[in-house]
Amino acid sequence: MNEMPRTIEGKFQDPRLTATGESRAWVAPRALETLWVNTGTLCNLACANCYIESTPTNDALEYISAAEVATLLDEAEREELGLREVGFTGGEPFMNPDFTAMLGDALKRGHEVLVLTNAMRPMQRPGPSQALLALQTLFGNRLSIRVSVDHYSKAVHEAERGPNSWDPMIDGIRWLARNGFTLSIAGRMLSGETEADERAGYARLFNDLDLDLDASDPADLVIFPEMDEAADVPEITTQCWGLLGKSPADIMCSNARMAVKRKGAEAPAILACTLIAYDTRFELGTTLKESMQPVSLNHAHCARFCVLGGASCSG
Structure with a gap:
């Protein structure tokens, strides 16, 4: 007689089995194409539903240094890991005092670089903006800037990001476009609309701002699924x-892998994912080489964002 499946109490607990005893899906590494660097969780905004709870006071992930990032890039070259792209996220990357130095280092090594930013005051300050202009002149479209615009309407965007967050962001987008940066926009499914409705709304915004962006092109407009922590999601099995x-x-x-600097840590840690910064189950060591190991899809975000949501943070 066949045995009943083993049951694990609660979802996303056992790295091998789901709550119903089925074999949990896992992902084997094939190459390190993208290294994400979290520059620190401090941000000039406190969004209503931030993916990693960034605020003006949350320094759980402290500022990573340019020297620490250089060590990781040295390793990627030495170990011939195939690194193509370096992505920077936060918090707000432009708040890290070392940020433009690490940005320039990655570009000088020949990598494509993607920066996720809210394009507000930290980016627009004279120091960072002048450094950006110099790097854009030197490296052109190898430097890409993706600006978070949570909705095409000011009202919904500010309901998520806070009062007075719309106009400074629009000013930043206009500055980037005017100066010829390779630009894209990241939106979110916040309002209950269909993706088609969202893209149509962003198309109107792009037209109003005279941006050379195609809202139907996922490279120009990435729309991420909403990360509702309260929503129930299925576990991903090998059969899925x-x-x-x-x-x-x-x-x-x-x-892809992500480097974070935990507050008080001696060195950065390497994680499996950009979205699970605080879950130590997804910490894969302190070197890129040792991080290239299979990853069990043992978190709700694995299902919600990547597998069922079909999303990717990469450029």
Whole structure:
């Protein structure tokens, strides 16, 4: 007689089995195409639903230094890990005093660089803005800036990001466009609209701002699924790949890792994912080489964002 499946109390607990005893899906590394660097969780905004709880006072991830990032880039070259792209996120990256130095270092090494920013005052200050202009002149479209615009309307955007967060962000976008930066926009499914409705709304915004962006192109406009922590999501089993018509090789942790500097830590840690900064189950060591190991999809975000949401943070 067949045994009943083993049951694990609660979802996303056992790295091998789901709560119903099925084999949990996992992702094998195939290459380190993208290294994400969290520059620190401090941000000039306190959004209503920030993916990693960044605020003006949250320094749980402290500022990573340019020297620490250089050590990781040295390792990627030495170990021939195939690194193509370096992505910077936060918090707000431009609040880190070392940020433009690490940005320039990654570009000088020949990497493509993607910066996620709110394009507000930290970016617009004379020091960072002049450094950006110099790097754009030297490296052109190898430097890409993705600005977070949580909705195409001021009202919904400010409901998420706070009062007086719209106009400074628009000023930053206009400055980037006027100076010829490779620009894209990151939106979120906040309002209950369909993706088609969202893209149509952003198309109107792009037209109003005279931006050379195509709202129907995912490279110009990335729309991320909303990360509702209260929403129930299914666990991903090994059978789901066939049922969903997806491959583990398509999931972000097959080709990306993230470096974070935990407050008080002696060195950065390498994580499997940009979205799970505080879950130590997804910490894979302190070197890039040792981090290239299989990742169990043992977090609700794995299902919500990557597998079912079909999202990727990479450029």
